[in-house]
Amino acid sequence: MTTMGTSRIFVAGHRGMVGSAIARRLAAEPGVELVTRASSELDLTEQAAVRAFFENERIDQVYLAAARVGGIRANDTYPAEFIYRNLMIEANVIHAAWKAGVKHLLALGSSCIYPKFAPQPIMEEALLCGELEPTNEPYAIAKIAGIKLCESYNRQYGVDYRSVMPTNLYGPGDNFHPVDSHVIPALIRRFHEAKVAGASSTVLWGSGRARREFLHVDDLADACVLAMNVSRERYYSVASERCSHLNVGYGTDVTVRELAELVASVVGYEGRIEQDLDKPDGTPRKLMSSARMMSLGWQPKIDLAAGLASTYAWFLDAHQVAA
Template sequence: MSGDSNQAIFVAGHRGMVGSAIARRLTSLGYRNLITATHAELDLTQQADVEAFFRTRRIDQVYLAAAKVGGIKANRDYPAEFIYENLMVEANVIHSAHQANVDKLLFLGSSCIYPRLAEQPMAETALLTGTLESTNEPYAVAKIAGIKLCESYNRQYGRDYRSVMPTNLYGPHDNYHPENSHVIPALLRRFHEAVSADASEVVIWGSGTPMREFLHVDDMAAASVYVMGLDTPTYAANTQSMLSHINVGTGVDCTIRELAETVAKVTGYRGRLVFDATKPDGTPRKLMDVSRLGALGWTSTIGLEDGLRDSYQWFLDNQDRYRA
């Protein structure tokens, strides 16, 4: 990342998986003036509080990593919370940044913004070309709104608000809730508990045939800082306009069955895998077209098995907080 290492950088969502990784990345690059706020200190869904936060601080850049996230079950059970909280957070932060004359902001979206049956791999141009996956539509709509917020402030006010769309993320500080987590932390916890209990089988939601792409959060943080650091002419030339968003991923996917087999290997589980096809599969395939980011000079470096081992070690080191 180019620029003044003394710049004041607000990392919204610094305690989450992505926000904490971005904070680590910035710190490792020598940025010393990171601004953070816990939920108790600042509720990002409250407009007046967010406006006051920006008004009373000098902020040069914003990384908007704060979001309500969850797996298929959580999205199915709490659709109102997923659309409301994400809309409020992004609207409040983006608008308050503009009011405070913050010119640079990076919004982190999600690959679920693309249509359920989008051509694979999914290019940035697939946005709004078809019907969304029903299991996470409210969350996806909120994330699409975030992209359009950034685009609108760029068009109307000449801001430099950029958006990156990560594929499925995993890594340290992930959510390991037994019901409301994403597939990798859910599987890591389930297989770990199966090893501890010497269970003969592990039941996995769905048929095992959907294909997914996974990116370690440290790679996502590196990509985010890289994109933020691109000069405006380079960014604009490679995104077709200042209104575009950029996919971030590995460009490689695997089936859920293959993922489960790799998790079993990492955790040392040797029992039987059972796939419950009565549970929803979600989108058949989600692979990102990352050629645009590749043209900008960035590619991922952490392979899936290595990333899973890192994630599992973090879980082992922090599992006390997940015993419930």
Template sequence: MHTAQPRIFVAGHRGLVGSAIVRALHAQGLTNIVTRSRAELELTDQAQVRAFFQSEHIDQIYLAAARVGGIHANNTYPAEFIYDNTMVQANVVHEAWRNGVHKLLFLGSSCIYPRLAEQPIREEYLMNGILEPTNEPYAMAKIAGIKLCESYNRQYGTDYRCVMPTNLYGPGDNYHPQNSHVIPALIRRFHEAKIVGAGEVVIWGSGKAMREFLYVDDMAAASVYVMQLDPASYHANTDPMHSHLNVGTGSDTTIGELASLIGKTVGYDGQIVFDPSKPDGTPRKLLDVSKLTSLGWSARMPLDVGLQHAYRSFLDTNKLY
């Protein structure tokens, strides 16, 4: 006799992480997946979210819907970043509880940690220092999301879990010239430099800042893994005041090494020049992933192979051959 599959709502299924979570669920044979585009369901609208949960009878939620962007977008639209993210989280978590959804996974961001946190960054460093000013509104919203999940667990006995990914990249990324993150931005710049035969590509900063990068399908696999852990394992490795898990590779690379690797991946053979008069940002941001490793999951995709997949996806998306 077959057990009925759980009815799983993936909020943000068109985004970088949400689309990868849908792929990961399908790979496990889980097909009872509910999705809604923003045009079909505006998650900042409480009445719409309430009506959705009352009619759809959801069993599990992956909350990957968020307004996201790089430094430029965060600096330009701070009001949208704090309002949209706070409203989405509050509406989904509250209506999930109201409608008896016991299991939820909330996806945060490593920018929740203090700007000058000790490295590597452990889960308990949350709220131990000043945030990075450029993305503080976004970080505050994500911290509120973690605290929402913790509070509903404490008060109502729900099983709402939180994962904090490091910098993500891969198929489905945003390659916008101003609003993208470092890997998609560099892939686009090196590709365009190759097409026009530019002699050099100038990169902001010294190239010495260290960053950790996680392939998005690894992040999705970790999300499904954490959601499927039995409650005793998950809650034994977290505590009510720090009930989130870091997700990363446990290793980092300099921006200089990354640029060189992307240049090679794209096939650009000009010079790579660094402009140390421009800011490096935080010197280092590496997550401590020992809790997740102890629970039996670790990242698989090597950076060089992941970048090849990302470049192929960029070419397919932009039809640039």
């Protein structure tokens, strides 16, 4: 990233997995002054508070990584919270940024915006071309709204607000809640606890046949900084005003069963993995095409096995548990 003087950059959601990775990445850049606020200091769902923040802080760029996120169970259990909080965060931050004269913003979305049965690998144009996965539809609709907010403000007000759609993410800073976490942290915790307890078996939700793509969050952070700072001409040589978001994925996928076996190996759990066929699989497959992002010069660097090993090490340290 090239800067002239000092850029004041607001990373919304800097304590989350994605926001913290972006903040780490930006901290290595010259001429960057990071601006952050904990949710206890700035509630992004409160319009007046967000407006006052932008009026006072003279922000040059915004990375909008704040979101209410969770796995299948959390999405299915708290649909109102997922759609409300994410809509409010996006609307408040994007509108207040525009009102304060911020010209550059990058919104972080999710691959769940795409139809449940989208052709694989999923191209950006698949957006709004089919039915969403029911278990996370409220969250997906909120994230779609974020894309359309950026596109609409660009069209009407001439700003340059961009969006990237990451695939399934993992890495340091992930949420390892025993019930509401995504699949990788859920498996790491489950297999670790089973290993410590000496359990002869543990349970994997669904059939295990669903396929998923996974990207380390530090690779995503590199993509975000590139997507924010590449010239407008280059960005819109691969995107368009009516399809402005870019996919960010690893490029290959695995079955959930293969993932579980790899996590078990990394953790050192040697018991049986049994399938609970009464639990949902979610979308059958969700592999994205990241060709456009890669054409701008980005490539993922961290393979799944190495990324899982470092994530497990982070889990042990952060949660102060024995291996």
